Amino acid sequence: MSANCRAPDFEAPIPEEFYGARLDRALAAMLPDYSRSRLQSWLANGALTVDGENPPAKTKVAGGETVRLTVPSEPDDARVVAEPITLNIIHEDAAIIVLDKPAGLVMHPGAGNPDGTLQNALIHHDESLAALPRAGIVHRLDKDTSGILVVAKTFAAHAKLVADLAERTVKREYEAVAVGVMTAGGHVDAPIDRHPVDRKRMAVRESGREAITHYRVIDRYRAHTHVRCRLETGRTHQIRVHLAHIRFPLLGDATYGRRLAVPRDSSDAFATALRGFRRQALHARRLGLNHPVTGEYMSWSAPRPDDFEQLLAALAADAQAHGDG
Known part of the structure; x- marks a missing residue:
């Protein structure tokens, strides 16, 4: 099949929540695996269309327009190679x-x-x-965050799951250990963007x-x-940015946390237990979604890893030793 008549790699309507937003913002949310500059380039060269056209990136959207993307072929030296890295698969169909x-x-x-990543492992597995874009990876976890995530095996499943994420029907629950003693739960509603100076960080x-x-x-x-x-x-x-914003940064977070206080x-x-926990204390515990083919709601959980369990045990033992347990 030629590139011109090849089926699109991604096809989905722009969610209604983006009514009045710039097109490039909506596209960035729908296709988070690609940078805005790449999306703008594809929009300009016709690889990415909106209702069959190539409007400017600054165009305001109404919601409901159909986005289609046919990812241009990569040169051979840009392809990700398969590597035999063990995967802990909870469910596969x-x-x-x-x-x-x-x-x-x-x-x-x-x-x-350059290698040794989940994407390399997935290509070895299948x-x-x-x-597929990013070997089907639909959403990301930071390098030092453990836990559960979903990967699509077809273009149709990938498009559906990305759209569901944008529509907020995918349920994601995490466990974390924050520095400081909270009096109660709550919520943080604060917009996030790149840090104005350090582009590797995010900020409210x-x-x-x-x-x-x-x-x-x-x-x-x-x-x-x-x-x-x-x-x-x-x-x-x-989560890391929001909890730091309310002055309860994650334990072990070298980017958004503060100096360890014993x-x-x-x-x-x-x-020793506190100093030895050398990653942000964050674990993706539960995932729920509507199956992209059957529509059935399904959910899975991933147990806390050993280092997280040992950290909680050390915190509990310390509290008990000082009459707080």
Whole structure:
């Protein structure tokens, strides 16, 4: 099949929530695996169309317009190679893979991580995934965040799941350990965008995209709080940025946290446990979605990894030793 008559790799309507927004903002939300500059380039050269046309990126959308993308072929030297990396697969069928990602595994190749990523592992698991954007990865977890995520195995499933994420019908729940003692749960409704100076970081900015995180307390310790977070939106680093914004940054978060403070009168063992937890204390615990083919609502959970369990045990033991347990 020639490129001109090839079926689109992505086809979905613009969600109604983007009424009045710029086209490039809507496209960035619908196709989060690609940079805005790349989307704008594809819009200009015809690879990406809106209702069959190529409007300017600044065009205001009404919602409901059909977006179609036919990803241009990559040169051979840009292709991601298959690597035999073990995957902890929780569920797999003809349309999706649900897996439990360990902390330390990068999602896809990039600067500083040319290989050894989840994308390399997925292509080794199923070579047909090489044809899909990011090997079918629908949403991301940071390198040092553990837990559950979904991968699409077909273009149709990928398009449906991306649209469902935009429509907020995919349910994502996390567990985290925050620095500081919260008095109660709540929610953070604060827009997020790139940091104005450090482009590798995100920040709460008035000009950013809507971002809403709900959180509730599971347990309180002497100087930390175990919380459950539910995402209403899915911005980059959202939980990490939002909890830092309300002055309860994640334990171990080198980017958005603060210097480790060991509570007074801590045992050597507890101090060692805190210092030894060298990643942000964040785990994607539960995922729920409507199956992209059957429409059936399905949900899965991923148990807390050993390092997270050991951290919680150390926090509980310290609280009990000081009469707070």
